[in-house]
Amino acid sequence: MRLVADIFLLLGAVFCCLGALGLVRMPDVYTRIQTATKAATLGALAFLIGAGILHPDWWTKLVVIAGLILLTNPVGSSTISRALYIAGVRPWHVPGSDDCTPLLDSQQDKP
Amino acid sequence: MHTSHAQHHDDETISLPHYFFIYAVLFLFWLLLVGNLRLQEMAAGALVALAVTLAAGPHLSIFSGLRLEAAAPFHLLRYFGYFWAALIRANLDVARRVLSPSLPIRPALVEVRTELKSNLGRLMLANSITLTPGTLSVDLRGDHILVHWIDCPPGTDLEAATREIAAGFEQHLRGFLK
Structure with a gap:
């Protein structure tokens, strides 16, 4: 049992670590939000599962935490990226490819 | 199989069955926080949940997007299964992209169309898109969701993006959300 819990905790650490690595490697803010959100969500859930196996009597509260993380994490990421989009931050695109980004009405004057 | 009555009142009012649903959710939340089934705690929870339902119910019109039908829990379970698979795939996908030299x-921004009508349905779809491989919901305007796609094939239009990103989730969400 202890071993299974350790595996989950380790998995959580690995995913969080990959998320942090993504923050360093990705070229712009949208791609960074992507990697960080997904990795942090699954990483946190893996931590919670590991903690639940170590302390079975905590499971009800861990379920509440997991549910709240699953609901609030994507909302937070979307809100930040929406603010960036409205503020006019353009996503990075591969140099040389065409930028097929749809524009806000107020941004149609882009060259 | 919802009645026309339910359709007309989509996001404005909240019906009696929805009040019962909110009450049940609040009571369950209380039980999870308390973590035991002593009669004392359950009685207190029943009272508190009732008070909160009555006080906050009229402001919780977002819950009117729920389809309260016999088949809904079944669809919810199927959605969860699909969601977990997608979340794990998303992380393997992120790992692959981050680690490959x-x-x-x-990346590109694409638009996706949804057929879900309720605010709750669209919220759940946007959240699901954010947690699935390579996509991030950026904005929601009407029935269009603006999605940042990390691996957008060149020349993707709205129909193709909708099929690729939203269709899978929508099919499952439609079973229990309007």
């Missing part, structure tokens, strides 16, 4: 990404 060439950084294989082709």
Whole structure:
């Protein structure tokens, strides 16, 4: 049992670590939000599962935490990226490819 | 199989069955926080949940997007299964992209159309999109969701993006959300 819990905790650490690595490697803010959100969500859930196996009597509260993380994490990421989009931050695109980004009405004057 | 009555009142009012649903959710939340089934705690929870339901119910019109039908829990379970698979795939996908030296990404913003009508349905769809491989919901305007796609094939239009990103989730969400 202890071993299974350790595996989950380790998995959580690995995913969080990959998320942090993504923050360093990705070229712009949208791609960074992507990697960080997904990795942090699954990483946190893996931590919670590991903690639940170590302390079975905590499971009800861990379920509440997991549910709240699953609901609030994507909302937070979307809100930040929406603010960036409205503020006019353009996503990075591969140099040389065409930028097929749809524009806000107020941004149609882009060259 | 919802009645026309339910359709007309989509997001404005909240019906009696929805009040019962909110009450049940609040009571369950209380039980999870308390973590035991002593009669004392359950009685207190029943009272508190009732008070909160009556006080906050009229402001919780977002819950009117729920389809309260016999088949809904079944669809919810199927959605959860699909969601977990997608979340795990998303993380393997992120791991692959972050670790490969060439950084294989082709990011672009695309638009996706949803057929879900209720605010709750659209919220759940946007959240699901954010947690699935390579996509991030950026904005929601009417029935269009603006999605940042980390690996957008060149020349993707709205129909193709909708099929690729939203259709899978929508099919499952439609079973229990309007």
